[in-house]
Amino acid sequence: xxxxxxxxxxxxxxxxxxxxxxxxxxxxxxxxxxxxxxxxxxxxxxxxxxxxxxxxxxxxxxxxxxxxxxxxxx
Amino acid sequence: xxxxxxxxxxxxxxxxxxxxxxxxxxxxxxxxxxxxxxxxxxxxxxxxxxxxxxxxxxxxxxxxxxxxxxxxxxxxxxxxxxxxxxxxxxxxxxxxxxxxxxxxxxxxxxxxxxxxxxxxxxxxxxxxxxxxxxxxxxxxxxxxxxxxxxxxxxxxxxxxxxxxxxxxxxxxxxxxxxxxxxxxxxxxxxxxxxxxxxxxxxxxxxxxxxxxxxxxxxxxxxxxxxxxxxxxxxxxxxxxxxxxxxxxxxxxxxxxxxxxxxxxxxxxxxxxxxxxxxxxxxxxxxxxxxxxxxxxxxxxxxxxxxxxxxxxxxxxxxxxxxxxxxxxxxxxxxxxxxxxxxxxxxxxxxxxxxxxxxxxxxxxxxxxxxxxxxxxxxxxxxxxxxxxxxxxxxxxxxxxxxxxxxxxxxxxxxxxxxxxxxxxxxxxxxxxxxxxxxxxxxxxxxxxxxxxxxxxxxxxxxxxxxxxxxxxxxxxxxxxxxxxxxxxxxxxxxxxxxxxxxxxxxxxxxxxxxxxxxxxxxxxxxxxxxxxxxxxxxxxxxxxxxxxxxxxxxxxxxxxxxxxxxxxxxxxxxxxxxxxxxxxxxxxxxxxxxxxxxxxxxxxxxxxxxxxxxxxxxxxxxxxxxxxxxxx
Numbered sequence: 001x002x003x004x005x006x007x008x009x010x011x012x013x014x015x016x017x018x019x020x021x022x023x024x025x026x027x028x029x030x031x032x033x034x035x036x037x038x039x040x041x042x043x044x045x046x047x048x049x050x051x052x053x054x055x056x057x058x059x060x061x062x063x064x065x066x067x068x069x070x071x072x073x074x
Numbered sequence: 075x076x077x078x079x080x081x082x083x084x085x086x087x088x089x090x091x092x093x094x095x096x097x098x099x100x101x102x103x104x105x106x107x108x109x110x111x112x113x114x115x116x117x118x119x120x121x122x123x124x125x126x127x128x129x130x131x132x133x134x135x136x137x138x139x140x141x142x143x144x145x146x147x148x149x150x151x152x153x154x155x156x157x158x159x160x161x162x163x164x165x166x167x168x169x170x171x172x173x174x175x176x177x178x179x180x181x182x183x184x185x186x187x188x189x190x191x192x193x194x195x196x197x198x199x200x201x202x203x204x205x206x207x208x209x210x211x212x213x214x215x216x217x218x219x220x221x222x223x224x225x226x227x228x229x230x231x232x233x234x235x236x237x238x239x240x241x242x243x244x245x246x247x248x249x250x251x252x253x254x255x256x257x258x259x260x261x262x263x264x265x266x267x268x269x270x271x272x273x274x275x276x277x278x279x280x281x282x283x284x285x286x287x288x289x290x291x292x293x294x295x296x297x298x299x300x301x302x303x304x305x306x307x308x309x310x311x312x313x314x315x316x317x318x319x320x321x322x323x324x325x326x327x328x329x330x331x332x333x334x335x336x337x338x339x340x341x342x343x344x345x346x347x348x349x350x351x352x353x354x355x356x357x358x359x360x361x362x363x364x365x366x367x368x369x370x371x372x373x374x375x376x377x378x379x380x381x382x383x384x385x386x387x388x389x390x391x392x393x394x395x396x397x398x399x400x401x402x403x404x405x406x407x408x409x410x411x412x413x414x415x416x417x418x419x420x421x422x423x424x425x426x427x428x429x430x431x432x433x434x435x436x437x438x439x440x441x442x443x444x445x446x447x448x449x450x451x452x453x454x455x456x457x458x459x460x461x462x463x464x465x466x467x468x469x470x471x472x473x474x475x476x477x478x479x480x481x482x483x484x485x486x487x488x489x490x491x492x493x494x495x496x497x498x499x500x501x502x503x504x505x506x507x508x509x510x511x512x513x514x515x516x517x518x519x520x521x522x523x524x525x526x527x528x529x530x531x532x533x534x535x536x537x538x539x540x541x542x543x544x545x546x547x548x549x550x551x552x553x554x555x556x557x558x559x560x561x562x563x564x565x566x567x568x569x570x571x572x573x574x575x576x577x578x579x580x581x582x583x584x585x586x587x588x589x590x591x592x593x594x595x596x597x598x599x600x601x602x603x604x605x606x607x608x609x610x611x612x613x614x615x616x617x618x619x620x621x622x623x624x625x626x627x628x629x630x631x632x633x634x635x636x637x638x639x640x641x642x643x644x645x646x647x648x649x650x651x652x653x654x655x656x657x658x659x660x661x662x663x664x665x666x667x668x669x670x671x672x673x674x675x676x677x678x679x680x681x682x683x684x685x686x687x688x689x690x691x692x693x694x695x696x697x698x699x700x701x702x703x704x705x706x
Binding site for chain 1: 156157159160161192193194195196199200220221224226275279283286287302303306307310312406409413513514515516517518
């Protein structure tokens with residue numbers, strides 16, 4: 001599922017990020033890469049999400065959320 | 075991929091001899107404690123410059139410690155970066171500095187790389203990119219206390235093993251670990267170690283990912299929700315975050331005005347009194363040259379000095395907002411509004427910076443990757459109310475709205491925000507039509523108690539830059555004003571012995587004054603102050619002061635004179651005229667420096683467009699304000 005569809009408060013693993021060059025670079029530089037463990041902890045307006053990445057916190061807009069595929073950790 | 079030591083970069087480190095002072099650069103992610111570390115290491119021995127051939131700001135300082143070679147090294151605080159290969163021009167500058175002799179013709183000898191213990195993955199990706207340049211490095215683990223409070227952290231011994239680089243845990247706020255860092259830097263300057271990572275983005279990513287996993291870092295050991303996340307839920311909620319943001323801005327400006335006003339008055343009283351009296355005593359006679367030195371030059375110097383506490387407080391206040399971690403939250407909240415007007419979320423940075431000073435705000439446009447986004451944001455920046463306008467707000471608000479000066483000033487900032495949004499909506503349908511902005515990703519740094527010593531040092535450095543850069547312009551412009559005021563254009567007067575109303579200075583202002591009759595300030599002093607304000611807003615108050623001093627030295631306090639002037643020019647509606655004047659000041663072009671930067675980045679056409687739009691909008695808004703205000 002895409003990050004925008006992920007439930008809040010559930011441990012997630014990043015399955016893939018977009019192949020578009022510029023957005024991919026931006027996500028990777030901020031630690032959002034395949035295998036990273038994240039969790040959505042706040043739903044922002046306009047489809048944005050605020051995620052925990054380890055102890056880090058990132059605020060993503062809807063366009064960023066649409067470029068990250070995640071799966072719930074079993 | 076290999077992650078072992080490499081031979082030192084000989085060419086650079088050969089420079090570490092008795093013949094030159096070593097050059098050490100500080101690199102790291104934004105909000106990783108890098109600049110706090112820089113301030114702690116250099117204290118007041120620092121200055122701010124633009125990187126050669128760019129508008130990217132760098133801080134240079136001297137780090138003194140007995141364990142360092144020659145007891146000191148030159149330290150450069152590079153722009154915070156996440157990606158020095160493909161990031162913004164500010165970020166890629168780090169790579170350029172490391173790869174070329176862009177700083178006084180000297181290659182850096184060593185990089186001190188901050189590793190944010192709360193976000194090691196991001197730090198390690200940057201480290202991998204630095205390593206791909208074979209840069210000898212020392213790692214400084216920061217934010218360890220914050221990470222520990224969240225039940226996680228970075229094991230320095232394991233990090234050293236995985237990177238083959240020396241690692242020191244530091245706390246720039248308390249100074250813990252700085253002696254050890256100095257000793258490590260000294261050792262590394264003579265026996266440098268480098269990490270080697272294969273070339274390419276994927277190689278850097280793989281190494282950073284593998285090292286992060288091997289460190290076992292980045293995973294919170296506790297499921298307890300930190301208080302900061304609870305705070306974020308409130309701060310990032312639009313119905314809480316936006317009113318709170320407005321309240322924080324209002325409180326900040328109240329604090330600045332409340333603290334700065336008596337300091338400005340005190341410095342002004344001392345300078346205009348004992349200092350200038352002493353200068354007149356030292357320069358005997360009452361010839362034009364005494365007036366030139368005292369009224370033309372020293373008076374301007376006093377004006378510059380009186381702004382220093384204001385600028386320091388403003389720099390300090392913005393730094394506190396940023397250092398505390400709040401500004402990032404405010405930016406995210408504001409991002410929603412910015413997207414409605416077609417701007418990339420990152421545009422919030424230059425727009426917020428504009429409320430400090432429009433010039434660095436224009437420089438910050440480089441974080442925007444799209445040319446049209448940069449242009450649209452550039453056209454909005456002059457409408458952000460920079461701190462240079464604040465003395466004008468304070469002066470007139472205190473004179474015409476006593477007891478409500480703070481609220482009046484706040485309303486002007488609110489007006490500025492409304493105009494920025496309205497102009498953005500226009501830009502969305504014109505400059506930005508068809509433009510698709512990239513996605514927005516904002517790092518929310520840890521909440522921290524601002525470290526006043528570090529922030530004070532930074533504010534002092536920036537205030538010094540204001541005095542030397544803007545101050546020079548102010549003094550020269552005021553001296554030029556004195557010259558115009560000294561030239562007689564009517565009557566039978568000698569040079570510098572001319573009543574101001576007979577001078578060239580007043581002649582031009584008088585010619586333009588009737589244009590402002592619909593706004594209630596058909597007065598040559600007001601017109602002159604606005605004209606002078608095109609040079610720099612800092613000059614508006616000085617222009618009033620000088621025109622009144624030249625005109626009638628017995629008038630006394632400038633605020634009393636202003637009340638008389640505006641009451642007279644508006645037919646008894648002085649407050650409405652003053653409000654109109656303030657609105658004009660809030661909206662017209664900020665200064666020549668800003669115009670120059672607009673021209674440099676976008677050419678004459680867009681600079682003229684910006685200035686023309688600003689003046690036209692300011693005039694229309696001032697007329698509307700007076701028209702409505704006189705009815706109240």
